[in-house]
Amino acid sequence: MSPNAAVPRPAGADPLTLVVGVHLLLTDDGRVLLGLRRNTTYAAGMWHLPAGHMERGEPVTRSMCREAEEELGITLAEDDLDLVHTLHHLDADDGRSRLQLFFRPTRYQGRIRNAEPHKCGQLRWWPLDGLPADTVPYTAHALGEIARGSALSTVGWTA
Template sequence: MSCLVREAEEEAGLGIDPRDVEFVHALHQLPGPGRRPRLQLVFRARAWTGVPEVREPDKCLGWRWFDPAALPERVVPYTREAIAHVRAGRPYAEGGWE
């Protein structure tokens, strides 16, 4: 949890108390032939302080809020997939292992 709190501050200028964070999903992926497996862990912050700001412009163009049912076209594929699983109430999913 300390990594999540540190990264939220470093990358977005947000202060998060670890007690306000909950685990919501794990996405275990094999992103393609010859690629290494990945485990994406997704957490939900119920509260935070600050206003999101771009602190790493080489990695992030901006912060915006979107309705999870109407995400923009340009969203990282595993992020889109994880959001769909969270919305469906599934705490774990696998992809690319077929």
């Protein structure tokens, strides 16, 4: 078989389609910015990083910049984003495989504000070593992994 030949796949073995989430890690003096989710279908009443999903036709870095502007009213340059963690998450609620990307900006422009009060009850800085009990579980996991310097982790998969 030639090295460029297609490898036959079993019938019904479609490629995996992942949901890709982007998360903004803003820290200041050992604290992290979290938002209290409200009026949302996922994790309403829980604390979570500013985040969203990649939309068709945009690279992940543009997705992160768009979400930062929509949620916090700040402007990021794609070149100012550092990918600090990748989480492969099997969502127990819907069984979907999700790739969660966590970015830390080296800088941003504007003043942080709650630009989506209909989706976010409040923004608050929390100590990294004192997150609220009602933090979205995979968010708390990822923040712990980031603190340990881990670039990759998984959640929800059986061992």
